[in-house]
Amino acid sequence: MIKTVSTTAFDDQKPGTSGLRKKVRHFQQTNYVQNFIQSIFDSLEGFEGKTLVIGGDGRYFNREVIQTAIKMAAVAGFGRVLVGKGGILSTPAASNVIRKYAAFGGIILSASHNPGGPDEDFGIKYNIGNGGPAPEGITDKIHANTKSITEYTILDAPDLDLDAQGTQTLGDMTVEVIDPVADYAELMESLFDFPAIRAMFEGGFTMSFDAMSAVTGPYATEILENRLGAPKGTVVNGTPLEDFGGHHPDPNLVHAKELYDRMMADDAPDFGAASDGDGDRNLIIGRGIFVTPSDSLALLAANAHLAPGYAKGLAGIARSMPTSGAADRVAEALCIEIYETPTGWKFFGNLLDAGKATICGEESAGTGSDHVREKDGLWAVLLWLNILAVRKEPVKDIVTAHWAKYGRNQYTRHDYEAVETDAANGLMDALRGRLADLPGTTVADLTVATADDFSYHDPVDGSVSKNQGVRIGFEDGSRVVFRLSGTGTSGATLRVYLEKLDTGPGSAERETQAALADVIAAADELAGIKSRTGRDAPDVIT
Numbered sequence: 338m339i340k341t342v343s344t345t346a347f348d349d350q351k352p353g354t355s356g357l358r359k360k361v362r363h364f365q366q367t368n369y370v371q372n373f374i375q376s377i378f379d380s381l382e383g384f385e386g387k388t389l390v391i392g393g394d395g396r397y398f399n400r401e402v403i404q405t406a407i408k409m410a411a412v413a414g415f416g417r418v419l420v421g422k423g424g425i426l427s428t429p430a431a432s433n434v435i436r437k438y439a440a441f442g443g444i445i446l447s448a449s450h451n452p453g454g455p456d457e458d459f460g461i462k463y464n465i466g467n468g469g470p471a472p473e474g475i476t477d478k479i480h481a482n483t484k485s486i487t488e489y490t491i492l493d494a495p496d497l498d499l500d501a502q503g504t505q506t507l508g509d510m511t512v513e514v515i516d517p518v519a520d521y522a523e524l525m526e527s528l529f530d531f532p533a534i535r536a537m538f539e540g541g542f543t544m545s546f547d548a549m550s551a552v553t554g555p556y557a558t559e560i561l562e563n564r565l566g567a568p569k570g571t572v573v574n575g576t577p578l579e580d581f582g583g584h585h586p587d588p589n590l591v592h593a594k595e596l597y598d599r600m601m602a603d604d605a606p607d608f609g610a611a612s613d614g615d616g617d618r619n620l621i622i623g624r625g626i627f628v629t630p631s632d633s634l635a636l637l638a639a640n641a642h643l644a645p646g647y648a649k650g651l652a653g654i655a656r657s658m659p660t661s662g663a664a665d666r667v668a669e670a671l672c673i674e675i676y677e678t679p680t681g682w683k684f685f686g687n688l689l690d691a692g693k694a695t696i697c698g699e700e701s702a703g704t705g706s707d708h709v710r711e712k713d714g715l716w717a718v719l720l721w722l723n724i725l726a727v728r729k730e731p732v733k734d735i736v737t738a739h740w741a742k743y744g745r746n747q748y749t750r751h752d753y754e755a756v757e758t759d760a761a762n763g764l765m766d767a768l769r770g771r772l773a774d775l776p777g778t779t780v781a782d783l784t785v786a787t788a789d790d791f792s793y794h795d796p797v798d799g800s801v802s803k804n805q806g807v808r809i810g811f812e813d814g815s816r817v818v819f820r821l822s823g824t825g826t827s828g829a830t831l832r833v834y835l836e837k838l839d840t841g842p843g844s845a846e847r848e849t850q851a852a853l854a855d856v857i858a859a860a861d862e863l864a865g866i867k868s869r870t871g872r873d874a875p876d877v878i879t
């Protein structure tokens with residue numbers, strides 16, 4: 338039976354950098370989830386009888402929302418839903434399923450690297466038929482719908498069995514519960530030289546992959562241990578938990594500290610890696626060396642041709658604006674185009690669809706390619722493994738040789754979390770108000786050369802995205818970028834991205850925070866971080 342339910346609009350359902358993210362309890366308000374899902378469906382056209390993919394990272398509240406989404410999709414007119422067994426699909430796996438089965442789109446339930454549990458975070462986002470996050474044209478429509486919604490429709494039916502693989506019927510719609518891992522593992526096998534990686538493990542190569550009790554556990558176990566022959570125990574924290582074991586499933590040096598410490602020890606494995614809540618981020622650490630996401634992008638781009646899936650070379654490289662310029666010099670050496678986009682994977686979709694870029698990356702631990710339309714944590718790990726299997730050198734040697742050839746971009750991001758929203762907006766507004774006057778002025782011994790608020794002109798569809806971050810370039814080539822995160826759920830998160838090209842002798846040994854000390858000082862003086870936020874130091878340094 339179809340139920341039509343009257344509802345009242347919520348005024349806080351604007352999708353952020355990657356869909357709608359809020360506290361679980363916020364999502365649990367009556368009709369909050371239903372309003373948003375109805376607003377998604379009302380923003381789409383031409384999906385009657387078509388396929389919708391639904392899956393999530395398994396966090397607390399995942400199963401309930403999946404049941405709701407399926408029952409609403411049945412009334413909206415979809416012909417088929419593909420859902421991962423247990424409601425599980427990593428974000429890149431969902432992107433792959435959408436593409437492989439030519440689905441109309443997909444609903445992905447995740448708050449990514451944010452913690453999970455009844456008092457933590459949840460998220461809903463819509464991906465389009467290319468497998469990528471909906472572009473701003475669609476998220477704007479969704480937002481407009483959330484403001485005017487008065488009713489939603491849902492099938493009044495018992496819950497489906499999400500744990501039994503196979504086909505069930507709901508109204509006029511079929512629901513197929515699929516193996517969440519198989520299609521993804523097959524895709525990875527088509528891109529990388531599995532026999533070479535397997536031979537490397539057989540030769541004694543050691544690795545630790547921290548799945549952070551999140552979605553990549555089953556994917557990593559199947560691919561690394563079952564298909565590539567890595568010893569059992571290579572994958573740690575491999576069982577997905579609804580609350581990620583009470584941790585932040587964020588693969589950075591703060592939240593994956595155990596892995597980091599292990600990789601810095603004398604008896605460290607050859608290679609360490611981790612992924613986040615929904616499997617799209619990656620952390621790469623060699624024995625004795627952390628590889629920044631910006632460097633990892635540059636290194637992967639420079640070496641991608643060593644993997645069969647990229648043997649014919651790259652069409653171009655794309656990076657988000659705050660990501661370091663390390664990849665730019667690789668693009669220059671390869672004589673291919675480099676694209677600079679705003680933060681948010683959705684901005685890469687057009688470039689990938691148009692064949693302009695093959696590899697993309699972001700400083701926020703995201704790397705990926707045209708194999709799907711999301712960033713892909715395990716993909717990055719496997720490309721690294723493929724490169725290591727071919728080059729047969731330690732990660733540290735590969736990275737330092739790269740720096741010797743291209744120079745080293747000293748790079749760090751300072752995050753000030755849960756800052757009072759007005760204070761954060763005030764800081765950004767004050768910076769924006771001074772942009773025209775800044776060039777030529779000297780702050781903390783650095784002279785400002787350029788100052789602007791980044792606007793992106795999409796070279797494929799001509800759309801323009803404004804106010805994407807304040808960037809200040811100094812005369813010595815160093816740079817600071819200020820922007821507010823679009824993924825936080827409490828107050829505002831100020832992100833300060835700091836960068837300097839370090840080509841001098843000893844650059845490989847220079848400690849990053851020390852190398853960037855003058856840029857850090859200039860950033861504080863420019864924005865008045867301490868005085869405006871009341872914070873003495875960043876909460877997270879990546």
Ligand code: G16
Nearest residue numbers: 354355449681682699701822823824
């Ligand atoms: C999301 C987006 C990324 C973005 C990151 C950080 O990642 O998909 O494109 O770089 O958030 O965004 P912000 O700086 O606005 O917080 P994820 O892994 O959270 O989905």
